[in-house]
Amino acid sequence: MKLTGAEIFVESLKREGVKTVFGLPGGVVLKIFDVLYGDKDLDFVLVRHEQAAIHMAEAYARATGKVGVALVTSGPGATNTVTGLVNANLDSCPIVVFTGQVLTSLIGNDAFQEADIVGITRSCTKHNFLVKHVNELAQTIKEAFYIAGSGRPGPVLVDIPKDVSMAMAEFTYPDKVYIRGYNPTYEGNKWQIKQAAEAIIKAERPVLYVGGGVINSDGSEELQALAELLNIPVTMTLMGLGAFPGTHPLSLGMLGMHGSHATNLAVHNCDLLIAVGSRFDDRVTGKISEFVPQAKIIHVDVDPTSIRKNIHVDIPIVGDARSVLRDILAQATAMVGGKRREGKTPWLTQIAAWESERPLTYKADAKIIKPQFVIDMIYRRTRGEAIITSDVGQHQMWTAQFYKFAKPRTWLNSGGLGTMGYGFPAALGAQRAFPDRLVVCVTGDGSFQMNLQELATAMAYDLPVKVAIINNGYHGMVRQWQQLFYEGHYSASRLECGPDYVKLAEAYGAVGLRATEPHEVDDVLGEAFAVRKPVLMDFQVDPYENCYPMVPAGGAIHQMMYEDPQPEAGGRPSTPKDTQKESISLA
């Protein structure tokens, strides 16, 4: 049967099991949108800016474990996807982005709305394709989905010229792909796994340091079984939160630049670091030459380039996190005769002592809302079960610190790239995947304003996300660094003239709520969670609250700052009280 390229495109997506496509139309993809018109099986979500479509597709993928899909037009439509692609690439998220392209005869002629998107995105996708002939379309789509979802997942871009979507071809969807240059390793080397199991059993002060790879491979059960078998404390990277239950006695929460005192000390003093699906990012390791000075390192990663990129590793294992954890667990279980190690080892006792020395906490206030208090209240109301998205900055770190995630795939945030503007569209993408679950976006006033146009999308598709704006009138993390490291020169970090978020919500037909005092916070949350509509919550918080503990950039992770340094004579200026008053009255 002969079909047009556009029909082949839509049929191929269905064969891949795609249910939802995020995007925005334009000239060269009209043929495809014409096929989508009236199609009952594919659910198309029209966004207001293409960047948001990519974040939605990414969050959809992250929350469901399936490949996320977006479709946009050529030129500006395509270039608007770039931030989302880089974001998905750094956070290893499987998405396939389809861009329209001008007629093949016009490519290279600087035609209207032409951009060399394959050239532009070569370095920020896992792979990309330009489909030059309609005969290659189905095969290319098959390969794109396979590459995006296998190995270390990542974004794949497929550029489809207008004439390819118009031309006719025989349609057969391939059931198999073979790419001779691509063959990811899933099973870990048996000998290395044995070495790893022996080292783990012998270790006196082991720490499991797990990242997004455990979530991508659905390896949480295996992780928990291994940790419990040998009583190993588990710390998670920003991307790994949710891989291990946050309330579990063996959970150490997040490590690194804003990790807690006990966590960073545990990592610094361990004698064996078991890294699984994590990549020794600089925000985790701090000064690399002083990272885990006494430890042997086991590193499990599906991507061979992650291993020994930043740090020397004693036992490298290339493989899928879940598969390798399962094998190590089996090996270790056999070695200890199936007997669970229980009780407090001296190591766990030591960590508990660090924990009580400086617990992760904040000073609540009766008059002014502390940002951590808002997150704490969200946690208390949802018990770690909601899907939480966040943007980038202080609120993100506070959420990572104070929200104890119970399950994987419930924490969606921009880790590697640190994309402000990610959180709100991500919440919409996750809500589209799970219409009946509670999805909360914790964001800042700076981040939210980078993609607030998607309020229209939320309304149009009845996506009842709850947006908690931690409104401090600043780019808070920038302000914090300026206070601590740039002598209080608050250069361009003050966000003046922010909108009235209650009115903004109402302008779109959504619900707007505001809390200016601590006692209002819980009521606002209660009201927001009860209504089945998108809600914007404006939490006007202490603008000068800083995020601690903090490892100064380039410092070793056991050397943390725990509070604002006391002003010294002639030293750093203290908090400017006059502007504080002004910003609280911000409405």
Add this chain to the structure above:
Amino acid sequence: MERIISLLVENKFGVLARVAGLFSARGFNIESLSVGPAVDPSMSLITIVTQGDERILEQITKQLNKLIDVIKVVDLTENDYVERETALVKIHTRAEDRAEAFRIIEIFRAKIVDSTPTTYTVEITGDAQKVEAFINQLRPLGLKELVRSGQIAIARDDAKAAGEHKRRPAVVEAK
């Protein structure tokens, strides 16, 4: 440390850009690069000469392997290999320099491939040191233009393994 990396890649548009882009994006060095079709015309062979310590080399080979269009990566410097480079050199030929030019060309077994009343164009092929030495010898005579192909290289069969090869004695007997 100088390394010669041989890459078998898909013969598709954009592959060279992916390889070159990887080097520039990750701050790796390219000393020279040459590309041509492989035995199987659906593949191309890229020879890259690069520099770096062991850790960087490990990253370079791993990152290259990660590219979907790269089929095989071989660090030729790990074993025996044969390498060649061709250079075309255009030199000024003043009457008083001609004898010297001929002498150098003779010593290096280079070849004059074009001449005008004032210039000679000389072709030289050899390993990198030979080409380098030749160019240095000619330099005092005045180089007008210089074009180098970049190194290409091929692995030698392991001498020991080849020695144990079963067919070897038969060949010797036939002689």
